[in-house]
Amino acid sequence: MTRHVSNLAMLVPRLAAAQLRSDWILTLCLVIALAAVIAPLLVLMGLKQGTIETLRERLVEDPVFREIRPAQTREYAPEWFDALARRPGVEFLTPTILPLSSVLQVLPDAGKKAVVHDLVPTGPGDPLLLENGGRIPGDGEVVLSSDAARQLNVTQGQALSVRVTRARGGVSEVVEEELEVVSVLGARAGQLARLYAPLDYVLDVEAYKEGFAAPERGWPGSTPEPHLSYDGALLFLERSLSPVERTGLVINTGIVHLTDASATRVEAMIGRALPAELTAYRLSTPGATLRPSQLRALDQKLRGRQRVLLPFVSELALKGADGQPLTLLGRSLSEKEADFLGLEPVPWGAATGEAPTGERLRAFLAPASATPPGDLEVTLEGAVPLVLVLEPAGKATGELPVVSLELLAALRTGMERPLTLSADGQALEMARGGYRGFRLYADSIDSVPDLVQALEAQGIEVIAEAEAILRIQVLDAGLERLFRLIALLGISGGTAVLIASLYAAVERLRRDLGVLRLLGLARRHVFFFPVVQGVLIASMGLGASLAAYLGLATAINRSFADALLPGERFCTLSAPQVLLAVAATLLLAGMASLIAAWRATSIDPAEAIRDH
Amino acid sequence: MFRLEDVRKHRAQGDSAFELQVPSLEIHPGEMIAVVGESGCGKSTLLDLLALVLRPTSSQVFRFTEPNTGHSVDAAALWAGGHEDALAHLRRAHMGYVLQTGGLLPFLDVRRNIELSARVSGREPVAVSELASQLGIDNCLDRMPAALSIGQRQRVAIARAVAHGPALVLADEPTAAVDKARGAQIMERLAMLARQQGTAVVVVTHDRPLVEPLVARGYGFAVSAISDELTVSVCRPLERWKAAS
Numbered sequence: 001m002t003r004h005v006s007n008l009a010m011l012v013p014r015l016a017a018a019q020l021r022s023d024w025i026l027t028l029c030l031v032i033a034l035a036a037v038i039a040p041l042l043v044l045m046g047l048k049q050g051t052i053e054t055l056r057e058r059l060v061e062d063p064v065f066r067e068i069r070p071a072q073t074r075e076y077a078p079e080w081f082d083a084l085a086r087r088p089g090v091e092f093l094t095p096t097i098l099p100l101s102s103v104l105q106v107l108p109d110a111g112k113k114a115v116v117h118d119l120v121p122t123g124p125g126d127p128l129l130l131e132n133g134g135r136i137p138g139d140g141e142v143v144l145s146s147d148a149a150r151q152l153n154v155t156q157g158q159a160l161s162v163r164v165t166r167a168r169g170g171v172s173e174v175v176e177e178e179l180e181v182v183s184v185l186g187a188r189a190g191q192l193a194r195l196y197a198p199l200d201y202v203l204d205v206e207a208y209k210e211g212f213a214a215p216e217r218g219w220p221g222s223t224p225e226p227h228l229s230y231d232g233a234l235l236f237l238e239r240s241l242s243p244v245e246r247t248g249l250v251i252n253t254g255i256v257h258l259t260d261a262s263a264t265r266v267e268a269m270i271g272r273a274l275p276a277e278l279t280a281y282r283l284s285t286p287g288a289t290l291r292p293s294q295l296r297a298l299d300q301k302l303r304g305r306q307r308v309l310l311p312f313v314s315e316l317a318l319k320g321a322d323g324q325p326l327t328l329l330g331r332s333l334s335e336k337e338a339d340f341l342g343l344e345p346v347p348w349g350a351a352t353g354e355a356p357t358g359e360r361l362r363a364f365l366a367p368a369s370a371t372p373p374g375d376l377e378v379t380l381e382g383a384v385p386l387v388l389v390l391e392p393a394g395k396a397t398g399e400l401p402v403v404s405l406e407l408l409a410a411l412r413t414g415m416e417r418p419l420t421l422s423a424d425g426q427a428l429e430m431a432r433g434g435y436r437g438f439r440l441y442a443d444s445i446d447s448v449p450d451l452v453q454a455l456e457a458q459g460i461e462v463i464a465e466a467e468a469i470l471r472i473q474v475l476d477a478g479l480e481r482l483f484r485l486i487a488l489l490g491i492s493g494g495t496a497v498l499i500a501s502l503y504a505a506v507e508r509l510r511r512d513l514g515v516l517r518l519l520g521l522a523r524r525h526v527f528f529f530p531v532v533q534g535v536l537i538a539s540m541g542l543g544a545s546l547a548a549y550l551g552l553a554t555a556i557n558r559s560f561a562d563a564l565l566p567g568e569r570f571c572t573l574s575a576p577q578v579l580l581a582v583a584a585t586l587l588l589a590g591m592a593s594l595i596a597a598w599r600a601t602s603i604d605p606a607e608a609i610r611d612h
Numbered sequence: 613m614f615r616l617e618d619v620r621k622h623r624a625q626g627d628s629a630f631e632l633q634v635p636s637l638e639i640h641p642g643e644m645i646a647v648v649g650e651s652g653c654g655k656s657t658l659l660d661l662l663a664l665v666l667r668p669t670s671s672q673v674f675r676f677t678e679p680n681t682g683h684s685v686d687a688a689a690l691w692a693g694g695h696e697d698a699l700a701h702l703r704r705a706h707m708g709y710v711l712q713t714g715g716l717l718p719f720l721d722v723r724r725n726i727e728l729s730a731r732v733s734g735r736e737p738v739a740v741s742e743l744a745s746q747l748g749i750d751n752c753l754d755r756m757p758a759a760l761s762i763g764q765r766q767r768v769a770i771a772r773a774v775a776h777g778p779a780l781v782l783a784d785e786p787t788a789a790v791d792k793a794r795g796a797q798i799m800e801r802l803a804m805l806a807r808q809q810g811t812a813v814v815v816v817t818h819d820r821p822l823v824e825p826l827v828a829r830g831y832g833f834a835v836s837a838i839s840d841e842l843t844v845s846v847c848r849p850l851e852r853w854k855a856a857s
Contacts, residue, residue, distance in 0.1 A: 007731065007734045008732070008734070011731050015717070015719075015720075018719050018720055018724070019717075019719040021719070022718070022719030022720075022756075023719065511715075512719075515711070515715045515716075515717060516717075516732075517665075517700070518663065518703065518709055518715070519703070519704060519709070519728065519729055519732045520700050520701065520702075520703040520704020520705070520707075520732050520733060521700065521704070521732060522696065522697045522700040522701075523696065605665040605703075606660045606663075606665045608711065608715055609656065609659065609660060609663070609665070609709075609711060609784055
């Protein structure tokens with residue numbers, strides 16, 4: 001009986017196929033009609049897949065697109081890093097000290113000049129290194145960007161002599177080390193000359209530069225005093241400068257601008273209008289503060305002239321005891337300078353250019369109107385808050401309390417770097433620098449937007465290739481929708497063609513199917529006649545479509561070859577997608593044949609006897 | 613092999629109704645009988661009943677007995693039980709058909725058409741070439757039915773009807789579409805094959821003289837209008853049948 005059943009199971013498909021073969025012109029028309037629907041869909045699917053995948057691959061494969069960088073410098077607590085690193089989507093996170101200002105001097109060869117390079121912290125799992133042919137450096141090791149390797153003329157495995165310098169108390173100090181170059185990154189990792197080293201090493205270098213010791217490395221140091229920072233300075237001269245003199249004055253000092261000082265600024269500084277016999281110039285460097293050493297260099301160039309240099313500090317956030325914003329005037333003058341400008345002398349005398357101590361740290365001149373003069377409590381809202389209590393040491397001529405220029409300039413440094421009062425209260429100290437930035441890589445481009453959003457919600461402005469990623473995602477979603485619509489249309493058309501023609505075929509073959517029923521085929525046997533035909537036609541249509549797709553895809557990829565990297569395809573389908581298309585088409589064909597199949601089962605074998 | 617007693621088939625069409633009554637009909641193994649009557653007398657209805665494709669309205673006995681095994685099947689019970697697959701099985705296992713214009717499948721060549729009945733019944737076809745040469749169609753085996761004359765098609769249909777060695781062949785006006793000379797030839801071939809294979813044959817025809825010399829017994833119809841609406845046709849053995857042997 002089983003043999004019999006299997007015979008019948010084979011007989012119906014054979015008969016269905018024979019019928020298609022015999023009516024080959026009609027069959028061919030159907031196959032062409034189906035291919036005309038399926039082939040464009042395959043090409044469309046391939047184009048969508050190819051373009052999106054190419055763009056995505058380019059983004060996904062290059063870690064640069066997964067990087068999220070801070071847009072501004074601020075203090076980050078170690079706990080913040082722990083919390084961020086635990087977030088889903090974070091592949092790699094390391095703190096940085098001062099972004100773009102961690103530098104290291106590299107001594108290329110004996111006799112050549114030392115070159116300064118950016119020093120960037122890294123750590124286990126850093127995708128920028130790992131995905132650009134690099135290894136994660138250990139202690140005493142370093143990884144170079146391709147540009148750094150080219151400039152320094154070193155390759156993997158060679159040793160690099162580096163030098164860290166600092167100035168402490170006016171004395172230049174230096175430590176030197178040998179680092180092994182464990183790898184050189186590919187050009188894709190970035191155009192800048194950079195050195196990648198373990199975070200601990202970078203931290204020690206930074207700390208050393210600020211005067212701290214690094215005992216494990218044998219680098220000496222102590223707790224450093226704050227340096228002085230000015231937002232600008234006014235230069236008073238007895239006669240004006242020619243343009244050539246003006247240029248010559250600032251050259252090689254790091255000061256960028258020398259302009260005529262405004263009357264307001266002059267009045268704010270000396271409490272009255274500029275005396276007719278004097279000329280005032282303003283010195284500044286936009287975006288940066290001036291250092292005492294720069295002003296000393298400028299002062300050197302003016303030797304022999306009658307002049308006074310008055311540095312000023314304007315970007316300071318101070319609060320009084322009442323919580324209101326407070327403005328202080330910083331002034332340190334020798335008697336000669338005071339006399340030159342017609343100002344009252346100050347008890348602490350001339351500017352030193354060094355961190356304030358004693359009176360310069362503790363005293364102030366009360367405003368003329370304050371009676372009786374009491375202590376002045378000042379809070380600096382800097383990198384960390386700092387509270388100072390100043391004692392009156394006299395009366396000022398104006399309405400602003402006057403303190404030493406050194407105190408104000410040290411507080412200006414405290415806007416960027418944490419300052420504390422020493423244990424005995426007699427000096428200001430710089431706290432060891434915390435983390436001021438980070439390097440963050442998401443695990444995929446799809447995680448970037450979420451991370452950016454989360455960071456921005458914390459008030460952290462970041463820079464990411466979010467737009468490029470978003471563009472891809474929007475494009476992907478848009479194309480997907482478009483493709484689905486077109487596919488729906490195409491599939492509906494193809495299905496309608498199949499339903500109609502299979503049904504028509506059953507109607508045409510009524511008599512023949514009736515004969516088969518008369519010969520002893522059951523309803524369930526003739527049921528499969530249209531189903532088999534549907535699947536056969538769909539298979540042939542698929543075959544034709546795949547052939548057309550392959551031809552067209554090859555042509556498309558060839559014509560766009562210039563814009564593609566090796567291995568990239570503009571029009572491509574993965575094996576699972578082809579399988580899906582095949583399965584979907586056959587399933588649909590099977591379903592489209594069901595109406596015809598049901599129709600076939602309703603044929604009465606008696607019709608075959610009557611129907612002549 | 614087939615025993616029918618008081619089988620009735622009632623057919624209503626609009627206002628008028630037609631009823632075929634078969635008081636008693638028997639078909640013995642190897643026997644060739646004729647069903648003779650004018651069109652509209654119900655001879656095709658009788659053939660549909662015998663072919664197990666038309667459900668009788670009522671029946672006393674409607675029994676098919678397999679000649680080889682003696683296994684007896686109550687066809688009426690199969691109809692009542694809705695066992696259409698079992699009826700289809702009886703058709704393909706034990707019956708062959710010759711239709712008026714052959715009923716060949718146009719998409720199969722002659723050889724495959726002849727083999728079809730055997731394939732459907734799951735048997736090896738008997739020697740097709742031998743059968744074809746006996747019927748004078750051995751030169752047509754690789755042609756398509758459309759390329760044959762009507763007479764040739766009828767002979768192919770006969771070959772198909774017997775190719776799987778059925779116990780019973782039902783032939784519905786097999787000579788209707790050919791001239792008298794060819795008709796006689798076709799009938800003779802059918803009778804000859806039936807004798808050779810021991811197959812029972814029921815020939816439905818309106819042409820009594822054509823079959824009378826070849827066939828042992830004949831059945832005819834007595835049609836009477838009972839009322840305006842109802843026509844009754846009773847199927848009885850024909851008397852004064854001049855049997856060949």
